[in-house]
Amino acid sequence: MSDMRQMDRREFVKLLGGGIVVVVNLGPLTLFNSRDPLDFQRGYPEDINAYLHIAEDGKVTLFSGKIEMGQGVMTSLTQMAAEDLGVSLETIHIVMGDTDRCPWDMGTFGSLTTRMFGPAVRAAAARARLVLTDLASERLGVARDALKVEDGVVFVEADRSRRVSYGELARGQEITHTVDEEAVLRAVEEFKVMGDSPERLDGYDKMTGAAKFAGDIRLPGMLYARILRPPAHGARLTRVDTSAAEAMPGITVVNQGGLVATLASDPEKAEKALNLIEADYELPTPSVDTESIFDHLVAAAPAPNTTEREGDLEAGRAQCAQEFEATYYNAYVAHAPIEPHTAVAELKDGKMTVWSSTQGPFSQQRTIAREIGYDAGDVRVITPYVGGGFGGKVSGRQAVEAARLAVITGAPVQVAWTRAEEFFYDSFRPAAVLKVASGIDGDGKIKLWDYQVYGAGSRGSGVFYDIPNRSVRVYGEWGRAPEGLHPFAVGPWRAPAANSNRFAAEQQIDIMAAAVGIDPLEFRLLNTTDERMLAVLRKAAEVYGWEAATAPRRGGRGRGLACGIDAETYVALVADVTVDPATGHVQVDRVVCVQDMGLVVNPDGARMQMEGCIAMGLGYAFGEEIRFEGGKILDSNFGTYKLARFSWMPKIETAFVSNDALPPKGGGEPAIINVGAVVANAIFDATGARVYRLPMTADRVLAAIRST
Amino acid sequence: MSETIRFILNGSPVTLDTEADRTLLWVLRTDLELTGAKYGCGAGLCGSCTVVVDGAAVRSCLTSLGGVEGKDVTTIEGLAQSGELHPLQEAFRKLGGFQCGYCTPGMIMNAYALLLKGPSPGRDAIVQGMESNLCRCSAYTRIVEAIETAAAELGGSHE
Numbered sequence A: 001m002s003d004m005r006q007m008d009r010r011e012f013v014k015l016l017g018g019g020i021v022v023v024v025n026l027g028p029l030t031l032f033n034s035r036d037p038l039d040f041q042r043g044y045p046e047d048i049n050a051y052l053h054i055a056e057d058g059k060v061t062l063f064s065g066k067i068e069m070g071q072g073v074m075t076s077l078t079q080m081a082a083e084d085l086g087v088s089l090e091t092i093h094i095v096m097g098d099t100d101r102c103p104w105d106m107g108t109f110g111s112l113t114t115r116m117f118g119p120a121v122r123a124a125a126a127r128a129r130l131v132l133t134d135l136a137s138e139r140l141g142v143a144r145d146a147l148k149v150e151d152g153v154v155f156v157e158a159d160r161s162r163r164v165s166y167g168e169l170a171r172g173q174e175i176t177h178t179v180d181e182e183a184v185l186r187a188v189e190e191f192k193v194m195g196d197s198p199e200r201l202d203g204y205d206k207m208t209g210a211a212k213f214a215g216d217i218r219l220p221g222m223l224y225a226r227i228l229r230p231p232a233h234g235a236r237l238t239r240v241d242t243s244a245a246e247a248m249p250g251i252t253v254v255n256q257g258g259l260v261a262t263l264a265s266d267p268e269k270a271e272k273a274l275n276l277i278e279a280d281y282e283l284p285t286p287s288v289d290t291e292s293i294f295d296h297l298v299a300a301a302p303a304p305n306t307t308e309r310e311g312d313l314e315a316g317r318a319q320c321a322q323e324f325e326a327t328y329y330n331a332y333v334a335h336a337p338i339e340p341h342t343a344v345a346e347l348k349d350g351k352m353t354v355w356s357s358t359q360g361p362f363s364q365q366r367t368i369a370r371e372i373g374y375d376a377g378d379v380r381v382i383t384p385y386v387g388g389g390f391g392g393k394v395s396g397r398q399a400v401e402a403a404r405l406a407v408i409t410g411a412p413v414q415v416a417w418t419r420a421e422e423f424f425y426d427s428f429r430p431a432a433v434l435k436v437a438s439g440i441d442g443d444g445k446i447k448l449w450d451y452q453v454y455g456a457g458s459r460g461s462g463v464f465y466d467i468p469n470r471s472v473r474v475y476g477e478w479g480r481a482p483e484g485l486h487p488f489a490v491g492p493w494r495a496p497a498a499n500s501n502r503f504a505a506e507q508q509i510d511i512m513a514a515a516v517g518i519d520p521l522e523f524r525l526l527n528t529t530d531e532r533m534l535a536v537l538r539k540a541a542e543v544y545g546w547e548a549a550t551a552p553r554r555g556g557r558g559r560g561l562a563c564g565i566d567a568e569t570y571v572a573l574v575a576d577v578t579v580d581p582a583t584g585h586v587q588v589d590r591v592v593c594v595q596d597m598g599l600v601v602n603p604d605g606a607r608m609q610m611e612g613c614i615a616m617g618l619g620y621a622f623g624e625e626i627r628f629e630g631g632k633i634l635d636s637n638f639g640t641y642k643l644a645r646f647s648w649m650p651k652i653e654t655a656f657v658s659n660d661a662l663p664p665k666g667g668g669e670p671a672i673i674n675v676g677a678v679v680a681n682a683i684f685d686a687t688g689a690r691v692y693r694l695p696m697t698a699d700r701v702l703a704a705i706r707s708t
Numbered sequence B: 001m002s003e004t005i006r007f008i009l010n011g012s013p014v015t016l017d018t019e020a021d022r023t024l025l026w027v028l029r030t031d032l033e034l035t036g037a038k039y040g041c042g043a044g045l046c047g048s049c050t051v052v053v054d055g056a057a058v059r060s061c062l063t064s065l066g067g068v069e070g071k072d073v074t075t076i077e078g079l080a081q082s083g084e085l086h087p088l089q090e091a092f093r094k095l096g097g098f099q100c101g102y103c104t105p106g107m108i109m110n111a112y113a114l115l116l117k118g119p120s121p122g123r124d125a126i127v128q129g130m131e132s133n134l135c136r137c138s139a140y141t142r143i144v145e146a147i148e149t150a151a152a153e154l155g156g157s158h159e
Ligand code: FES
Pocket: B038, B039, B040, B041, B042, B043, B044, B045, B046, B047, B048, B049, B050, B059, B060, B061, B062
C-alpha cells in the first residue's frame, strides 16, 4: 500500500469525525472492479468498495452504493455486518445509494448484491471486531483470547464486570483498516448460514406510509413537471405551439433543446397546461408490428455467436432414432414497476442534487453531469426507496429531465412519469425467436441439440444435458442489438434472455420425453450427470410427490417440470394446472420450486424472492405482451397490459438443496426463468397441446387445443 | 374556482380552499403532504392510491376532492394509533406481505375496507376483494396470508 493511500485514509477517517473505519478493497478479480475515475475527484480513497464506520459514540454505519428496491438487501447486508461485528441489528445504520456518502458501485442488478457484496461486508465487520478486541485487550490489560464480545461490548470472559464498549474504544481514535480480496475470500469460506430471518428493517416505515420514495420528496417551492411526449419512437417534432399553456396562470413553460414541459406547484395543473400544447410530428412509416416482428428478427439478426459447440451435428443426426424441430416465440414485455420512473432535482450553490428512483445511482450521476454540463463531483444522486426495478430503472432519463428543468427554471423540480410514459420509455425485454432441432436415440438418450436464438441473447441457453453433438448459436445479445433490430429500446428484464431460452429448451426436452414415452423427470435424470441439477430435480420430485407417468395424460389437468441454471443457482420447478378446454383459460394450482443457491444467507428472504419470481413469472407466461405498430406503443396502462394478480396465484412451495460449502449464489432471478416452460409443459400434459408462443393467452391455448 | 371544502381526514377535520374538481390523490400528496397513497396508473387499474372513504375503499386517483366533502377519509397514515401498528400492518410486516413497499399502502387500505365489510372473509373472498390491486413484486400469496392472519386476530372486532 502506498503512502499516498495511507494519507487518503487518514483524511478520510477525520472527515467522518474520527473513530474506526474499515474499508473494503477488492482487486480486479472480483465483480466490483470496474473502477470509476470519479472516485479520485470525490476525495475518497480511490480503492474502496464499501466501508464500515464505528463512530466515537459507538454508532456503527455501513456505507454501500447498493440500493433497496424490494429485494431486502438493506436488511441482509445489515444483518451480516451485525453478526460479524458482534452488535445488535438496531445498532447499525446503513446508508445506501448516495453518491456523496457511499463509495462507488456499479449498480444493483443481476442478483449480485448478496453473492458478491455479502462476503465483503462480513470481512469488514470481522476485521473491525478484531481491531476493537485488540484495543480492548490493551485497555483492559488482558490477552485477546480471554475476551468476548456481546452487543457491542467487549468483556473479560472470566469477569464480566471488566468491560469496555465499542464507543469507548473508538473514542479519540483515527484508525483505518483495509480488508482485501484475501480476507473476503476467507469470509466466503467461513460464511455460515444465519438461519435467522429478521424482520425487514424497512418494514415499519413501509407499513405506515412514512417510507419515502423519490416522488414523496417535498422541497420548498418545488414544481411538478409534465413533459411533451412524441406519439411514437422515431417521431420528429415539426411544430409546437405553447401559447395557450403560457397563458395559464401559475404555469411555467419550458421549450429548450427538444425539451418541452409545463411546470406548476400542482401536478394536475401542469397536466392541464400540457394538454393545451399543440404539437405536430412527422412519423416514420411503421415497418414492424406485434405479429411481423418475428420474421423481422430472423431476417435482420446479426451474425451468430456460437456459444457452444461439441461433436458434430451431422454425425448426431445419424445417431438419432427420432428428430424434432420446433420454433418458439416470445413477446416484448415491460418492467412495469408500480412506481414509475421519478426524480426530484434541486440546484443549490452550484451543486445539483437529484433524488431518483434508480438501480444505478453512480451511473446516473455521470449521465446527469454529462447532460447538464456539470462536473460529476457537482452532482449528487440520492436514492430513496425504489418501488421495484427488475432491470428497468437503469437508464436515467427522468433524472436528466428533472435536472435540466431545475437548471432552466432555477426551482426544485419533480419529474414523475405517468403510466403511459412508463410504458413508452421502458427498455423492454426483447422479443425472441428460438429454433430448436434435437434428436434422441432408441434408448431415449439425447444425441443432437441444434439451438438458435434470435433477439433475446445467450443467458439461459447453456446446455447442462449430456448431449454429444450440440451447437448453440446466439443471433444478437439484448445489450448489443444492432440499430434497427428492435423498434424501440430493449434492456435487461429479470434474468434477461433466460425466460425465452428456458421456454424453448425445456419444452423441447419434454417433447422428446413424450415422443419416446418416458416420464419427464426420468428423461431429464437420464440425460444429465450434473450433480447439482440431479439434486434439485430429485428434491423437487420429492417435495411435489412425483409419480412416474408419461405425458400427456389429458383430461384437463396436468403437471409440468422444468429446470435450469441462472446466476450460478440451480433451480427446478413443478407445476400443476387446470385447463378449461372451452375457453383456453389456464389456472395454475400449485408450484413447487427447489433451488440450490449455495449458502442461503437469509432463508425467508430467499423464499420471498422465489415466490415473487414465480408470481411475476405467471405474468409473462399468460398475460404480458407489449403490442406495437412500429415505434408506437399500443399498451399504455394496466387495462390492456396484463400483470399477474391475486386470482392467478397458485399454492407455492419452496425448498432448498442445502449446499453450504458453496458461497451464496443469485436469488433474485433464478426461479423466474422456468415459469413459462413449466406451465407450457403442464398444459401439454393436461391437453396434449403444445403452446409455442408466449404469452400463452387463453386464445393461443385454445387455438393450440383445437389444432391437436 | 376556489371553494371551501371540509372533510374528516384521519380523524381530524380539514378545511381547504381550493377547486373541488381536483383529484383527491394529488390534494393528499401535495397540499396535505400525505404521500402514503401512491400514484401507480392514474386510471383506477392498480389500487396503489387506495384510501378509505366512509368505510369503503376508493381509488383516490379517480375521486374528486368535492366528492369527499363532509365525509370521513382514512389514509395509510391514519391507520396506526399512537405509533402502534394496526393488526393488518403488523401482519403485512411480519409475514412479508411486501417487497418494495410501493403498492403496500394501497393494499393495506383496500384490505382494511374489506375487513370493515365482513370481518372474517374466507380466502376466496380475500382474493376477490383484493383482485384489482396490483403488486409487481408479486408478494400476493403473503399478502393474502397477512390479511387472513389480521382478520383472525381482529376476530370480528374490526373497526
Ligand atoms: S393510481 Fe389509482 S388505481 Fe392506480
